Amino acid sequence: MLKLTPLHFDKAELDLVPAEHRLAYFGLGQLANETAILLRTAISAINCLEGTPALHVKDMANATALFATRMLAGRLHEGRLFINSREVAAAFREVTAVAVQKNPMFQKDYADAVQGRARLAQLIDQSQLIEPIRNRAAFHAEARLIAEAYDHLPDQVDFVDHIAPTSGNSIFGAAESLHLTALSALLGQQPNELDYESALAQAITEIGEGVGYLSDFGSGYMIGFVIAYFGVERLQGEGIEVPEAVPIDEMKLPLFSIPPVEPN
Numbered sequence: 001m002l003k004l005t006p007l008h009f010d011k012a013e014l015d016l017v018p019a020e021h022r023l024a025y026f027g028l029g030q031l032a033n034e035t036a037i038l039l040r041t042a043i044s045a046i047n048c049l050e051g052t053p054a055l056h057v058k059d060m061a062n063a064t065a066l067f068a069t070r071m072l073a074g075r076l077h078e079g080r081l082f083i084n085s086r087e088v089a090a091a092f093r094e095v096t097a098v099a100v101q102k103n104p105m106f107q108k109d110y111a112d113a114v115q116g117r118a119r120l121a122q123l124i125d126q127s128q129l130i131e132p133i134r135n136r137a138a139f140h141a142e143a144r145l146i147a148e149a150y151d152h153l154p155d156q157v158d159f160v161d162h163i164a165p166t167s168g169n170s171i172f173g174a175a176e177s178l179h180l181t182a183l184s185a186l187l188g189q190q191p192n193e194l195d196y197e198s199a200l201a202q203a204i205t206e207i208g209e210g211v212g213y214l215s216d217f218g219s220g221y222m223i224g225f226v227i228a229y230f231g232v233e234r235l236q237g238e239g240i241e242v243p244e245a246v247p248i249d250e251m252k253l254p255l256f257s258i259p260p261v262e263p264n
Contacts, residue, residue, distance in 0.1 A: 003239035009230060017229050024091040025225050028218040031079045035072060035211045042068035042204055044253035049197075056162045059173040060255040062200065066179050069203050073130050074138030076210045080124055083117055083217055092221055099224035103232050106224060113220025120213035129203055130210065132186050137179075149182035154191045169256050 014022055045064035048057060082088055096113070099106045124130050136145050159174035180196040187199050226234055 002242040002245035004242060005235060005237050005239050007226065007230075007234055007237070009234075013230070018091075018094075020087045021091045021095055021225065021229075024088045024095075024221060027082055027088065028221055031075065031082065032215060032218045032222075035075050035079070035214060038068045038072045038075065039208055039211050040248065040251065041065075041253060042072065042208075043248055044251040045255070046200070046204060047249065047252045048255060055160055055173065056171055057255060059160075059162070059176050060171045061253075062180065062196070063171060063176045064253060064255065065200060065204065066176065066183070069200070069207055070133055070138045072207045072211060073133035076120070076124065076130055076207065076214060077134040077138075079214045080120055083214075084121075092217075092224075095221065095228050096224045099227040103227050106227055109220045109223050113217045113224075116213040116216025116220070120210055120217065123206070123210050123213065127206060127210075128188075129183075129186055129206055133183075133203075137182065145182055146178060149178040149185065152181050152185045152191055153177070154194065164256075166257075166259060 017025075042065045045061045045068065048061040053061065083092070092113070096106070096110045100110055136142050157177060159177060161172045161174055162170060164170045180199060181194060183203060184194045184196060184199040187202060189195060189199065223235070226232070
């Protein structure tokens with residue numbers, strides 16, 4: 001059972017907080033929301049590939065997972081720039097110093113945040129995927145990348161597009177073959193040895209690891225912010241149970257839809 005702790009505050013309280021500290025709090029909250037949603041989407045789509053799915057299911061699941069993964073690469077890159085900015089770096093230093101003084105137990109969260117920031121930077125610098133995906137595929141439709149992926153395809157490829165009469169249910173397998181080929185090429189796979197499943201799994205694993213590091217930093221700052229300005233007791237309220245929560249390795253995303261049922 002998942003439990004959430006509501007944290008209530010108002011603008012009057014935030015008006016008393018230094019502007020850069022507020023900026024970091026809201027920005028890190030947005031990054032936390034977006035990366036969690038995208039990672040959950042990618043994993044839920046991957047889970048649809050269990051067993052031996054039909055080709056249309058496989059293509060739609062791959063398309064969903066690839067899109068979420070490309071967006072995650074972009075958010076990780078932007079997240080690194082954000083947490084290394086002068087404003088956020090200063091806010092982290094100042095807020096966590098106050099939080100440690102007010103609640104020495106916060107020292108562990110602080111250490112995790114510092115380590116998460118360092119590991120995120122190391123992962124991005126060493127990765128052969130994150131920067132190229134962000135620069136060429138996260139927020140762009142780059143014609144050259146499409147052409148390079150096409151040239152990397154093996155000669156014998158059976159393209160299959162599935163066309164639906166309802167909006168949003170068509171899945172163009174040929175386009176996803178190109179996306180997966182581009183990803184495989186970034187990992188050094190040759191046209192005669194393309195392994196789409198391993199390429200996607202490696203991308204999800206590596207980028208998901210980066211999401212965890214970014215989360216460590218964000219969580220440390222957010223907890224420190226609450227302790228510094230609202231008091232640790234705000235984190236100890238009565239929890240809300242979320243019975244709909246399921247294990248993340250069991251989540252499956254609905255891939256197809258039908259029109260809404262009209263009321264009688």
